[in-house]
Amino acid sequence: MTLLDQPAGAPLGSVWPPDAHGPRRDPAPLLPDPEPLRVLGTSVADKLDPELLRELYRRLVLGRRYNQQATTLTKQGRLAVYPASTGQEACQIAAAMVLRDTDWLFPSYRDTLAVVSRGVRPVEALTLLRGDAHHGWDPKAHRVAPLSTPLATQAPHAVGLAHAARLRGDDVVALTTVGDGGTSEGDFHEALNFAGVLNAPVVFLVQNNGYAISVPLAKQSAAPTLAHKAVGYGISGRLVDGNDAAAMHTVLSEAVEHARSGRGPVLVEAVTYRLEAHTNADDATRYRTPDEVTAWQARDPLHLLETHLREAGLIDDAAVAAAAQAAEELAAEMRAEFHAEPELDPLSLFEHVYAEPTPQLREQAAMLAAELAAEADAR
Amino acid sequence: MSTATLAQALNTALGDALREDPDVHILGEDVGTLGGVFRITDGLAAEFGPQRCLDTPLAEAGILGTAVGMAMYGLRPVVEMQFDAFAYPAFEQLVSHVAKMRNRTAGKLPLPITIRIPYGGGIGGVEHHSDSSEAYYAHTPGLHVVTPATVADGYGLLRAAIASDDPVVFLEPKRLYWSKDEFAPAPVEPIGRAVVRRQGTSATLLTYGPSLPVCLEAAEAAKAEGWDLSVVDLRSLTPFDDETVCAAVRATGRAVVVHEASGFGGVGAEIAARVMERCFHHLAAPVLRVTGFDIPFPPPMLERHHLPGVDRILDAVARLQWEQ
Numbered sequence: 001m002t003l004l005d006q007p008a009g010a011p012l013g014s015v016w017p018p019d020a021h022g023p024r025r026d027p028a029p030l031l032p033d034p035e036p037l038r039v040l041g042t043s044v045a046d047k048l049d050p051e052l053l054r055e056l057y058r059r060l061v062l063g064r065r066y067n068q069q070a071t072t073l074t075k076q077g078r079l080a081v082y083p084a085s086t087g088q089e090a091c092q093i094a095a096a097m098v099l100r101d102t103d104w105l106f107p108s109y110r111d112t113l114a115v116v117s118r119g120v121r122p123v124e125a126l127t128l129l130r131g132d133a134h135h136g137w138d139p140k141a142h143r144v145a146p147l148s149t150p151l152a153t154q155a156p157h158a159v160g161l162a163h164a165a166r167l168r169g170d171d172v173v174a175l176t177t178v179g180d181g182g183t184s185e186g187d188f189h190e191a192l193n194f195a196g197v198l199n200a201p202v203v204f205l206v207q208n209n210g211y212a213i214s215v216p217l218a219k220q221s222a223a224p225t226l227a228h229k230a231v232g233y234g235i236s237g238r239l240v241d242g243n244d245a246a247a248m249h250t251v252l253s254e255a256v257e258h259a260r261s262g263r264g265p266v267l268v269e270a271v272t273y274r275l276e277a278h279t280n281a282d283d284a285t286r287y288r289t290p291d292e293v294t295a296w297q298a299r300d301p302l303h304l305l306e307t308h309l310r311e312a313g314l315i316d317d318a319a320v321a322a323a324a325q326a327a328e329e330l331a332a333e334m335r336a337e338f339h340a341e342p343e344l345d346p347l348s349l350f351e352h353v354y355a356e357p358t359p360q361l362r363e364q365a366a367m368l369a370a371e372l373a374a375e376a377d378a379r
Numbered sequence: 380m381s382t383a384t385l386a387q388a389l390n391t392a393l394g395d396a397l398r399e400d401p402d403v404h405i406l407g408e409d410v411g412t413l414g415g416v417f418r419i420t421d422g423l424a425a426e427f428g429p430q431r432c433l434d435t436p437l438a439e440a441g442i443l444g445t446a447v448g449m450a451m452y453g454l455r456p457v458v459e460m461q462f463d464a465f466a467y468p469a470f471e472q473l474v475s476h477v478a479k480m481r482n483r484t485a486g487k488l489p490l491p492i493t494i495r496i497p498y499g500g501g502i503g504g505v506e507h508h509s510d511s512s513e514a515y516y517a518h519t520p521g522l523h524v525v526t527p528a529t530v531a532d533g534y535g536l537l538r539a540a541i542a543s544d545d546p547v548v549f550l551e552p553k554r555l556y557w558s559k560d561e562f563a564p565a566p567v568e569p570i571g572r573a574v575v576r577r578q579g580t581s582a583t584l585l586t587y588g589p590s591l592p593v594c595l596e597a598a599e600a601a602k603a604e605g606w607d608l609s610v611v612d613l614r615s616l617t618p619f620d621d622e623t624v625c626a627a628v629r630a631t632g633r634a635v636v637v638h639e640a641s642g643f644g645g646v647g648a649e650i651a652a653r654v655m656e657r658c659f660h661h662l663a664a665p666v667l668r669v670t671g672f673d674i675p676f677p678p679p680m681l682e683r684h685h686l687p688g689v690d691r692i693l694d695a696v697a698r699l700q701w702e703q
């Protein structure tokens with residue numbers, strides 16, 4: 001008998017295999033939406049709170065300006081490298097907005113805008129990329145884990161933290177962000193599996209921007225959608241238009257609520273596009289056509305929302321100008337903060353390797369101190 | 380005082396840690412209902428509940444990655460890797476996050492995780508059940524690497540590891556699990572100190588974990604040759620106790636490093652170099668190493684040829700330029 005010949009219809013778990021092989025679930029409710037969910041341009045949008053839409057707009061404008069300014073700072077040598085999230089701002093800000101203060105965000109390396117949207121100062125969010133330290137903000141104060149450079153390795157951390165919070169009886173949801181490429185990593189799968197088994201309150205947000213550096217999704221996965229990856233782990237998958245800020249906010253809010261209420265983890269695939277190159281060091285023309293980029297520019301999340309708000313009469317020129325003004329203030333703040341040279345203390349390199357430096361590290365610190373003293377004398 | 384095996388001492392240490400600190404959580408493959416394949420967590424799930432001693436899915440990166448998140452939230456996870464070679468899937472989590480998180484966050488996110496790994500050969504295990512992987516871990520800044528060789532240290536070092544605010548790779552010499560000794564749970568001293576197990580005058584054997592009993596046996600046998608050997612049990616590979624090691628080597632002027640792991644790029648090379656750098660003028664002979672061969676761990680029926688034994692240690696001692 002081949003797989004296709006197997007009888008269908010018997011409820012899972014009601015027949016062989018026996019108990020030890022359970023639990024088995026009906027996969028139907030877990031299956032992702034057939035199409036990426038859209039809200040803008042549909043009747044659903046009219047029912048949304050106008051103030052929420054205006055807030056999304058203000059944040060999108062800020063986010064876009066943030067990406068532009070960080071890119072400029074890279075060109076000026078103030079940042080070592082910057083992976084822009086231009087085009088993905090709706091994903092970034094929605095991820096931050098749907099979380100409560102007590103929830104945790106576990107960002108991937110491209111997600112500094114989500115980090116900033118969570119209240120971290122840009123100069124702290126970008127410390128890793130500036131190069132003066134590995135990390136800038138206080139993770140516990142902001143409930144934001146450090147940026148994770150090894151892809152998807154932060155996903156199991158989100159599961160562990162959410163699990164620990166539940167053990168302590170605390171109401172905490174962890175949201176982690178992964179790229180489409182990152183969904184191929186083992187840690188991503190292990191995290192989904194653990195989250196399912198532990199029923200941990202975690203939301204996995206996959207930003208499918210079409211490429212992992214140069215590799216397109218078709219070479220990354222044969223799955224019908226990346227959201228389908230949820231089903232194999234017995235958790236719910238949702239598919240959403242990542243350029244539709246209203247849809248992003250709706251779906252992520254529901255996912256966080258789903259997790260918070262104990263109904264289990266959710267995998268959300270947001271279909272979006274990286275309008276810039278992978279980083280400033282990348283040449284995107286080697287793997288994608290200008291036509292493709294142009295087509296996606298027509299679906300720019302900022303334009304989509306602004307068009308909707310204008311058509312619905314929810315913003316006027318003054319509101320647009322006010323948002324632009326706030327964005328300029330953010331950019332000016334970034335320029336000022338990055339203009340100041342960071343203070344570097346070479347001896348701090350030894351300070352936090354362990355709670356107490358080992359005897360070996362103390363010796364090595366003394367050696368570096370002597371070298372620094374000699375350098376100072378020579379000057 | 381009653382007697383106990385190393386396995387029982389480790390089990391007692393885990394039970395005491397769970398009892399004294401509600402933040403301590405054990406997780407790993409088969410650690411719950413079964414009590415672990417070596418029974419080190421025997422009875423703990425029954426006493427403390429399935430959440431405190433959690434049977435996880437089979438995914439080592441997932442286990443350690445989950446432990447990272449738990450530690451970030453303030454728990455003290457104790458992870459069991461089922462065997463040395465099966466800890467490798469968790470290597471990325473260990474090296475890229477466990478070892479680096481405190482440093483990355485300038486002390487804001489310490490990770491007090493203990494990673495217990497049964498290691499080494501001598502039990503007739505088929506391939507992938509006998510690796511000595513300590514060099515990988517000892518080479519990674521940010522980790523402490525300790526290994527008990529006695530029943531008492533099984534308890535004391537494990538309690539110290541769990542109490543440590545840094546991640547500790549706790550390597551359990553699986554061939555010593557069933558070794559017996561007098562045992563009473565003793566107060567815990569901080570990790571990082573070696574101990575002189577036998578005081579001698581002619582040469583010093585520097586060793587740890589599964590090779591300690593072999594070295595002590597070799598020291599007994601050496602008496603017949605007229606050699607009175609010191610034996611130092613390192614206990615902690617990082618931090619390394621240069622002080623105790625150098626004092627012991629200077630007192631005898633000769634040293635042999637003994638470990639099961641392959642020699643090339645091994646911990647023994649580091650120890651020999653440290654001794655040479657610090658004790659050169661006290662040395663009457665080069666520091667020698669007796670290690671496993673530079674081969675993948677052999678099949679069970681051949682492992683005795685690979686593992687450092689008494690004769691190979693005595694041969695090395697004989698090469699310490701006694702004629703001078």
Ligand SMILES: Cc1ncc(C[n+]2csc(CCOP(=O)(O)OP(=O)(O)O)c2C)c(N)n1
Nearest residue numbers: 110149150151179180181182209211212213
């Ligand atoms: C484990 C790991 N392998 C390789 C890399 C190098 N790398 C950095 S970003 C990247 C592509 C990631 O693509 P995706 O997950 O789709 O995220 P995106 O860049 O599109 O945001 C690669 C291969 C890495 N950071 N981590």
